[in-house]
Amino acid sequence: MRSHGVSGFPDPTTRAFKFALTPSSGNARSPAFRSGLTACRHLLPDGGPQIESPARRQARIAAELAFARCLRGHGFPSFPDPNSSGELTPGMATQAGINLHQPAALQAADACVGVTHGFLTRADIARAVNGSN
Numbered sequence: 001m002r003s004h005g006v007s008g009f010p011d012p013t014t015r016a017f018k019f020a021l022t023p024s025s026g027n028a029r030s031p032a033f034r035s036g037l038t039a040c041r042h043l044l045p046d047g048g049p050q051i052e053s054p055a056r057r058q059a060r061i062a063a064e065l066a067f068a069r070c071l072r073g074h075g076f077p078s079f080p081d082p083n084s085s086g087e088l089t090p091g092m093a094t095q096a097g098i099n100l101h102q103p104a105a106l107q108a109a110d111a112c113v114g115v116t117h118g119f120l121t122r123a124d125i126a127r128a129v130n131g132s133n
Contacts, residue, residue, distance in 0.1 A: 004036030061086040063119035070112035075104060090128045100129045 001009040010016035021044075064082040071079040078096040082088040093100055100106075109125045 001033070001036040001040055004039050005032035006030070006036045009036075057086060060119050063116035064088045066115040067112050067120055070115045071108050074108035074111055076108060090131070 010020050061082055064086070068079050068081045068088065076098055079098060080088070080092045080096050083092065090100055093105075098105055100109075106125075106129065110122065113120050113122055113125060
């Protein structure tokens with residue numbers, strides 16, 4: 001990435017590396033980042049992050065909002081909406097007092113995943129609960 005004009009791009013052994021690759025990071029919007037990611041994507045596990053179009057981002061946020069509403073309707077009234085960056089993380093649920101490991105939370109998530117029309121899957125939920133997302 002640095003050789004493609006993204007100065008200061010962190011090494012993969014730092015915590016900053018994962019953040020630098022998130023679509024919501026400031027880097028992701030720069031032309032150098034996009035060019036570098038295109039050139040270097042083959043080096044990343046699973047091809048690295050996908051840069052979302054504005055329409056896809058809006059659809060994903062709408063799906064995450066629907067998921068949050070559904071979970072609130074399934075007995076988790078404090079389940080949060082996505083943040084201003086459009087992220088919905090396990091940590092946000094934990095901060096809202098929700099234990100993602102309790103069977104009721106897993107059953108509700110399983111019941112609600114369909115409202116996202118593929119933006120969230122049962123595998124995504126499993127990764128989030130197991131801390132490997």
